[in-house]
Amino acid sequence: MSDDLRTILLEQVERLLSDQSGPDRLRANERGEWPEALWAEAEALGLPTAMAPEALGGAGLTWGDAAALWHVLGRHASPLPLGEGMVAAALLAAGGIAPRPGLLGLSVGPEPVAWGRRAAALVMVAGGTVLLQPGPATRQGLAPYSREPADHAAPGVPAEEGRLPAGFGPDAALLAGALLNAARIAGALEAVLDMTVEYANTRKQFGRAIGGFQAVQQLLARAAGETAAAAVAVANAGRAADRHGLAGAEFEIASAKVVAGEAAGTCAAITHQVHAAIGFTDDHPLHLFTRRMWEWRDGFGAERVWARRIGTAALARGGDNLWADLTAR
C-alpha cells in the first residue's frame, strides 16, 4: 500500500476509535459485552479482511501496513479483536481460502482465542498448513490481566485447509501474533505516556505541577525513550515481514516483541509511579491500558521465549558472524 493510502487508512481507524471507543467501551468488554457497533463499523470499512488480496475480497494490506494499523489500535487499548481477525484472514487467504464474514478467531498453540465465543470460525496453523475449524470456541474464560473474553475451543475437525507459501514457515501464526502484540503495545505505550505527561502537568503539589520536578521528568524521559524504541522495533519488524516473509523476519519480529515487552514493563511501572494513588484506582483509566500491555507482552511468546530463540541462533552462528548478521538487513 502506498504511503498516502496508508495514511488515509490510519486516519480512518483513528477517527473510528476516537469516536466510538474509550474507557466505557473497554470496561464493557471486561463485562463480556461484545462491541457490536464498533465491529459493524470495522466490517463496513472492510478492516477484518483487509489483509487478504483483492481477488479474495480484501484490500491487500501488507504486514507493514497492518503493523501500523495495530499500532493505532493499541493507542486505544484495542477495544475489539480486530488484529486477531486480520491475522486469521491473512493466513487463510495465504492458504488460498477466501476469508468468511464475521469474526475469525486466531488460535495459536495452547493460547486462548480472544472473543472465541463470538467467532464464526477458528483459524490455526499446523506445520505449513492453515486450518479452518467452525466456531465458536465454547470453553469460556477471561484473560488474566485484561479480563477480556479469552476462550478455548474443543478439539474439532478442520472444515477446510490450505497449504501456506514457503515464506510463512511453521510458526506463521505465532510470528504474526507476536507482531500484532508488539504493535499494540507500542501504541498503548504512546497512550499511557501522553496520559501521564498531561497528568504531571496538571497535578499540583508543593505549589507547582509535579511535571516541573526533575525526579518526575527523568522518569518520563526514560519512558519516552522506551516508547520510541518500541515503535521503531515494530515498524522495522513490519518492514522485514514485507521483505522477507514472516519466517524470514523472525529476528525482527522477535526483537520487536522483546523490546516492546520490556518497554511495557518499564513504562507501566513509570506511569503508575507518576500517577500515584489515583492511577491505582479502578476509576482512573490508566489501568485499562497497563493491564492490556501486561496481557500482550505475555501473549504469543513472552520476551524470554523470543529472546532465547534469537539468542540461540546467534550463539550457533558465533562471534565472527554477529556483526555481519546484525547489519545484513
Next chain:
Amino acid sequence: MAGLRFDLRDLPPEAAALRTDLRAFLAEAGRHWSPMVRAYSWMGFDREFSREVGRRGWIGMTWPGAYGGGERSALERYVVLEEMLAAGAPVGAHWIGDRQSGPLILRLGTEEQRREFLPRIVSGELAFAIGLSEPDSGSDLASLRTRAEKVPGGWRINGRKVWTTNAHRCDFMIALLRTAPAPDPKAKHQGLSQFLVDCRSSGITIRPILDLVGEEGFNEITFDDVFVPDSLLVGQEGNGWEQATAELAFERAGPERYLSSLPLLTAALDDLRAEPAAAETVGRLLARAGTLREMSLAVAGMLQDGKTPAREAALVKDVGNDYEQALPETLRDLFDPARTPPEVQEMQRIMTMVARSYSLRGGTREILRGIIARQLGLR
C-alpha cells in the same frame, strides 16, 4: 506523542561495497589491537591509523569536494562510523574533527577557515579537541568563565578548560569562550563565542589527567594570555551558545551512542555457548542492538535530509547509553573465570571502568533526559 518521529531509513545501494572495503581494511588494521585498544575505541588516539582512514576517503565524507570532502551521503558515512565502532577501532585522532569541528567550520566558518582546516581534517592530519567544559562549568555549561578579551588584531584568552579528551595530542581545539559579560544572571547564554585555538599556542599549558583506567585520556588546559587572531573566530561573535548547541547535536547523533561496548559481545559470544543462561540474555541484547541501530539510522537519515535532529539524537543517545553501559555488567554475570578466555575477561574489566563515561560525555544522562522532558511538554 510530542512530535519525536523516527522514520526507518534504508542504506543506499552503494553502502554494501563500502562496507566490504571497510571490513577488509579493519580486519587487516585490527589484527594486533589489544583488548585495551578495542575497549577504549574512540578515546584511543592513533595518528597513523587516522591518516590511513583519511587516505581511503573515510573522513569528511559528506563535505564538498572543494574542501577535500567526498560528497557522499550521511547514510554512507553512517556505515563507516558503525563499522569502525563495531570493530573497536582507535578513531580518536580524527573522530572529533570529522564529527563536530569539521561540520561546524563547514557550516559557520569563513571561506578562509574552510580552506585552511577542512582538507587537513579530511586527510587525517589535523586532530581536534572540544573546548567546552571548565572546572566550575559542566552540565551548566553557560556558566563558563574562560574569557576572550578584544585586543588589536585579535583576542586574548585567560582561564581554564577541563576534560578535553586527547587535547595533549591534538592540534587544534574549538573553544567556547566568554567575549562579553552576561547582561544579567538569567541571560548567561549571551556573550559567548567560539574560537579555533592552536593547542601549541604560546601561553597554553596542557596537563594530562590520568583517568580511572590508568590512561591519560583527558586534560586540563590553562590559558595564560593566549593570543588568537581575529581570523580564527568561528561564526558570529556572541552567538557561541547556539553554535555550540548545534555542535553538540552532531556529537549526540552518531552510532557511537550504543556501540561502545559491542566489541565485548562479539568477543564473548563463542565462550557463551558453554553457558546455559546465555541464550536469553544474548537475545535480549541483540533485540535492542538491532532496534538502536534502526533508531540511529533514522537520525542519520534526518541529517541526510538537512534537518537538525537535536532532540531525536538526545533520545537515542540516552537509550543507547543505558544499553552500552549495562552490557559489560550483564555479560559479567555469564562469565566464568575458569572458562572465559582471559582476554575477554580483560576487555570486560576495562569496559566496566570505561563505561562510566558513556553516560557523561556529550551530555550527561540527566541533561539529556531534561531535553527529552521539555520535548514532551513537561514544565
